[in-house]
Amino acid sequence: MTFGEKTTYARKQKKMTQGDLGKAVGTSGDIIGKYERDEIKPSIDTAAKVADALGVTLDYLVKDAEYQNIDxxxxxxxxxxxxxxxxxxxxxxxxxxxxxxxxxxxxxxx
CATH class of the missing domain: 1.10.1220 (Arc Repressor Mutant)
Known part of the structure; x- marks a missing residue:
C-alpha cells in the first residue's frame, strides 16, 4: 500500500475527516486529500505529524511496517x-x- 492508501485507511479507522486530520496536522483537508490520492508527498516532518495524529507509526505510513495500530x-x-x-x-x-x-x-x- 502507498502512503496515501495507508493514511486513508488509518484516518477512516479513527473516524476522522480529511478536514479533521488537516487541522490536527496544521494543514488543510484539501492537502490531506492530495496526500491520500498520492498526488503529492508530505515532508518528513508533516508525515510524522500525520502519523501522530492518526496514532500510527511513521514507519507504518512510509514503509511496509507490520504494525500499523501501535498507539x-x-x-x-x-x-x-x-x-x-x-x-x-x-x-x-x-x-x-x-x-x-x-x-x-x-x-x-x-
Whole structure:
C-alpha cells in the first residue's frame, strides 16, 4: 500500500475527516486529500505529524511496517518493559503469553 492508501485507511479507522486530520496536522483537508490520492508527498516532518495524529507509526505510513495500530500508550509501555530487570520481564512475558494462549483457545472454540 502507498502512503496515501495507508493514511486513508488509518484516518477512516479513527473516524476522522480529511478536514479533521488537516487541522490536527496544521494543514488543510484539501492537502490531506492530495496526500491520500498520492498526488503529492508530505515532508518528513508533516508525515510524522500525520502519523501522530492518526496514532500510527511513521514507519507504518512510509514503509511496509507490520504494525500499523501501535498507539503511543503501547509504545510507551514497551519502552518501560525494556527498562525492567530480566527476571521481571520474564514474569511479565509469561503472564502475557498466558493471556495470548487463552485468547487463541477461545477463538478456536468459536
Amino acid at each position: 503511543q500508550d503501547a509504545l510507551n509501555r514497551l519502552k518501560l518493559i525494556e527498562k525492567l530487570p530480566q527476571e521481571e520481564r520474564s514474569h511479565l512475558f509469561a503472564t502475557m503469553d498466558a493471556f495470548f494462549a487463552k485468547n487463541k483457545l477461545q477463538a478456536l472454540l468459536k
